[in-house]
Amino acid sequence: MNYDNLMQLALERGFYFPSCEIYSDAQAGFWEYGPAGVSLKNKFLELWRRQLVRRDQMLEIDGSQIMSKSVFEASGHLTSFADPIIKCKNCKSTFRADKLIAETTQDEILESADLADFDKIITEKNVKCPRCKGDFDNCRKFNLMFKVGIGPEGEEAYLRPETCQSIFVDFPRLFKTMRGKLPLGIAQIGKSFRNEIAPRQSLLRLREFYQAEIEVFCNPNKLNDLEKFSEIEDTKITVQVGQEPKLMTCKEAVDSGSIPNKFVAYYLGILIEFYEKTGIDLTKSRFRKLDEKEKAFYAEVAFDFEVETSIGWLELVACNYRSDYDLKSHSKKSKEKFEVMDNDEKILPHVFEISMGIDRSLYSILEHSLREDKKNERIVLSLKPYLAPIHVGVLSLVKKDGLKEKTDEIFNEIKTKYDAFLDHSGAIGRRYRRLDEVGAPLAITVDHQTLEDNTVTMRDRDSMDQERIKLTELDSILLNKTAFP
Numbered sequence: 001m002n003y004d005n006l007m008q009l010a011l012e013r014g015f016y017f018p019s020c021e022i023y024s025d026a027q028a029g030f031w032e033y034g035p036a037g038v039s040l041k042n043k044f045l046e047l048w049r050r051q052l053v054r055r056d057q058m059l060e061i062d063g064s065q066i067m068s069k070s071v072f073e074a075s076g077h078l079t080s081f082a083d084p085i086i087k088c089k090n091c092k093s094t095f096r097a098d099k100l101i102a103e104t105t106q107d108e109i110l111e112s113a114d115l116a117d118f119d120k121i122i123t124e125k126n127v128k129c130p131r132c133k134g135d136f137d138n139c140r141k142f143n144l145m146f147k148v149g150i151g152p153e154g155e156e157a158y159l160r161p162e163t164c165q166s167i168f169v170d171f172p173r174l175f176k177t178m179r180g181k182l183p184l185g186i187a188q189i190g191k192s193f194r195n196e197i198a199p200r201q202s203l204l205r206l207r208e209f210y211q212a213e214i215e216v217f218c219n220p221n222k223l224n225d226l227e228k229f230s231e232i233e234d235t236k237i238t239v240q241v242g243q244e245p246k247l248m249t250c251k252e253a254v255d256s257g258s259i260p261n262k263f264v265a266y267y268l269g270i271l272i273e274f275y276e277k278t279g280i281d282l283t284k285s286r287f288r289k290l291d292e293k294e295k296a297f298y299a300e301v302a303f304d305f306e307v308e309t310s311i312g313w314l315e316l317v318a319c320n321y322r323s324d325y326d327l328k329s330h331s332k333k334s335k336e337k338f339e340v341m342d343n344d345e346k347i348l349p350h351v352f353e354i355s356m357g358i359d360r361s362l363y364s365i366l367e368h369s370l371r372e373d374k375k376n377e378r379i380v381l382s383l384k385p386y387l388a389p390i391h392v393g394v395l396s397l398v399k400k401d402g403l404k405e406k407t408d409e410i411f412n413e414i415k416t417k418y419d420a421f422l423d424h425s426g427a428i429g430r431r432y433r434r435l436d437e438v439g440a441p442l443a444i445t446v447d448h449q450t451l452e453d454n455t456v457t458m459r460d461r462d463s464m465d466q467e468r469i470k471l472t473e474l475d476s477i478l479l480n481k482t483a484f485p
Contacts, residue, residue, distance in 0.1 A: 001370040002310035029199025029207030039389035051274040058185030063166025074333035082141035090134030159193035183218040203359040210358035217349040223261040232269030284308035318355040381439035391418040393435040393443035407446040
């Protein structure tokens with residue numbers, strides 16, 4: 001199944017859709033989650049908390065989306081957070097330079113390349129405006145920050161381009177009040193905002209998007225002194241350094257130098273274990289090490305966790321060893337002290353970041369789970385049961401003879417404990433197909449026999465097998481089949 005199939009499913013089954021779509025002036029890059037999408041997203045985040053945040057007793061905060069100008073002066077975003085753009089001299093249309101070059105010439109050029117390199121390729125390849133065939137002005141940088149004015153005087157501030165800056169700014173208070181001890185993970189879920197030049201492909205490049213970020217503060221002198229590394233040393237990950245990806249254990253990755261130390265390898269290991277539980281096909285995944293020109297301006301070492309989809313490889317998680325860049329920058333700008341004690345050693349902690357794109361992750365989960373069952377003429381969204389927007393459909397065979405009332409009674413008994421969907425309308429086969437498309441792993445059908453012996457038919461989404469179960473067993477069966485791992 002491909003992007004178009006998933007787009008149709010998303011629109012028809014309430015996963016996601018464009019914001020303000022009824023108006024002609026609706027802006028690109030803003031999408032909204034419908035009921036099915038919200039349910040899937042919430043379950044994904046609960047799995048993230050269970051598998052990553054709680055595993056290491058990390059702290060979770062919820063920071064402000066609007067932050068002062070000083071924060072982004074210190075972080076470097078006001079000077080370094082920019083994409084290359086070119087403007088047509090004739091029709092004044094603006095394009096992102098690296099993307100236009102790739103689309104029109106098949107030449108790859110990094111977005112971090114020098115501006116002169118863009119101008120050189122555009123001249124040599126005779127790249128013209130795709131709208132009017134006009135010539136371009138020289139390439140320039142466009143800052144992606146969203147500027148806002150606060151109060152009647154319009155005091156300058158910015159929507160955050162990433163959630164992590166509040167974690168860095170809050171670190172001294174959190175370390176002190178929560179009796180922190182290195183290594184210390186601090187997590188945050190929230191929206192970030194980037195004024196993308198050419199947002200496209202629904203959830204894949206947005207101007208307003210969800211992130212789940214973890215910043216792990218550590219002692220840089222102890223990056224190979226990590227007892228819990230033994231928990232994941234045999235976990236297999238695909239690492240790409242250079243051109244060829246290689247499947248290896250986390251221990252082999254450290255021993256071979258593919259990953260610089262046990263500290264980084266540990267977090268890559270628990271990240272891959274998390275994504276395995278989301279249902280993403282890990283044979284289509286890799287940790288790709290970024291070279292000097294690719295990595296972010298604050299990163300010392302960087303790996304992107306990428307997943308292959310029908311439209312190419314998608315970056316889902318940026319894993320950056322940011323060293324002491326952020327804490328040093330905020331300390332210098334604010335004149336506050338960010339050093340902490342690690343046993344008897346006073347240090348300025350280094351930071352390893354796991355910055356997850358929630359929207360792209362959800363897209364990848366959906367695409368990897370969507371399949372066409374040609375034999376049975378149906379579309380099936382084979383989500384993990386604990387991620388499914390609907391856990392169970394509750395159906396009456398017919399609406400007469402007291403079956404509707406019995407079905408309503410069963411639904412009312414389970415609706416606050418599970419995500420259940422009540423459906424009385426249409427042929428039973430068609431109702432099963434609708435549940436298959438939205439990913440519901442189970443369906444129970446109330447029929448005339450139910451009134452006689454208090455049993456119902458339970459149908460499995462993937463196998464389509466049906467079995468008769470007692471209503472007294474329903475709760476325990478649902479709990480067992482839909483519980484988080």
